[in-house]
Amino acid sequence: MSNLINRYGKVLSTYILFSLTLWLSIFIIFPQALMVEYSFWKYDETAQQKLWEETDKLDAKRYELEKKLEENPQDKKIEQQINKLSRQIEKNDLLSQEPPKIYTDENYEYLLTNTLHRSIFFKTIWSSILVTVLAFIVCYPIAYYLAHVASKKGKIFIFLGLIIPYWVDELLRTFAWFMILSFNGIINNILISFGLIETPIDFFQNNSAALIGMVYAYILFMLFPIYNTLETLDKNQILAARDLGASWFTIHKKIIIPYAKPGIAVGSIFVFMLTAGTYAVPSILGGTKGLWFTQIIYSWFFDGGNWNQGSAYGIALLVLCILFIVLMLKLFKVKLEDMSK
Structure with missing residues (x-):
């Protein structure tokens, strides 16, 4: 004070x-x-x-x-x-x-005893973890390239390419992916034209469309924290490791990824919490088998009129997200003050 x-x-x-x-x-x-x-x-x-x-x-x-x-x-x-x-x-x-x-x-006992809701709850958590991992796999090379390889002009064009699509409303972007992944969409047409498949793939019934849509929707929340961390990494450490004969895999494993831990932790927390709490993307891209836990919460509040049960489901999801934050901090050995840097 x-x-x-x-x-x-x-x-x-x-x-x-x-x-x-x-x-x-x-x-x-x-x-x-x-x-x-x-x-x-x-x-x-x-x-x-x-x-x-x-x-x-x-x-x-x-x-x-x-x-x-x-x-x-x-x-x-x-x-x-x-x-x-x-x-x-x-x-x-x-x-x-x-x-x-x-x-x-x-209200909490009902969640534990309702087999369907419990399975959807754990499916939501597992899918959120999977989206977080996929977002990291996609974002890490891009973040490293932007931080240590791309020129100033190249950074500008790449950042514009990443940011401009997000000027469009999330619902419109999600509907665009709906058209891309549909039976008559671009992806199915390309796969059929190359003879890789004979009949169109139903991406909406195997949860693939929802995962792709959520990775795309929240990719920037993983990219920018990792980029901001890697940008402060001294390039001389990488050059020294190369001079000593270290492979690129060893350099990333021993130097770059450990240094990027705060950014990875922040990005993972953002992506996981946004994915677990999303409603629009799984509603549009989830298909009949892609029910998300937030949809059940919405149903309790607005369809069933049971605010008490909906609150219990919402608090259960919130508690699990908080536990995920604690787990990420422990896993990456990062403190809260490190995340704010």
Whole structure:
């Protein structure tokens, strides 16, 4: 705190801390805390049913008293009983509109016991890991080329070629891949024209289209962190290794990849979390067998109207993503301060 005040002064430091606290509270802590609270309760439908049954009995009793009051209009006791029953019925109606909450872990138990949802959950995680690995395989050579081989003009053209397609909306890019990978798409036509296949490949039923689409969608989130790290690598280390007779494989294994660990960790975290949390790409390119876990969460919230179950599924996905972050930091032996460099 004292360092912050010495650098920016009291007024600006107070503004920075206030803005940071407000940002964390409104956009991070409060929404997640609300989802956690929702995930641990459900409506007591049994109590609601009892209220409805009790209300029906009270209504029937009031109907009988109203008949008696028609026969004896001057009977004040019957009138008082009717008024009392009416108040109780109104109270029950209000209570039945919002049933009492029961705090339980049943929403999480449902995920563990539902075989279909559990398999989709693990398929989503495995596919996200696979997309992360594929993105690294594609991006690492490009990042190294940009950092240590390409000329200044070459970098400009390559960066433009990478960035310009992302000026187009993600949905349009995804639909473009849908047309490319379709039965009559470019890829199937090329494979058939070269005689490599006889009938078109259904990329949408074997999850290939979704994987390709997600690698393409999030490739820059892997490329730039690795490039930013490799750009700071001293080329003299590579030249010295070459002079000492090291092969390119050894140089990359012993020098370049270890140096690029912070960038690889950041890129892996970005790509994994974006892939695990995506909705549009698997919805368009996933086919009938490409159901993604986020689609189930969406269905709980908007189709089933069960926000509690949807919150539990969302928190389960969030916890696993956090565990993945911790795993990446441990695997690459990277600290959080290293990732910010």
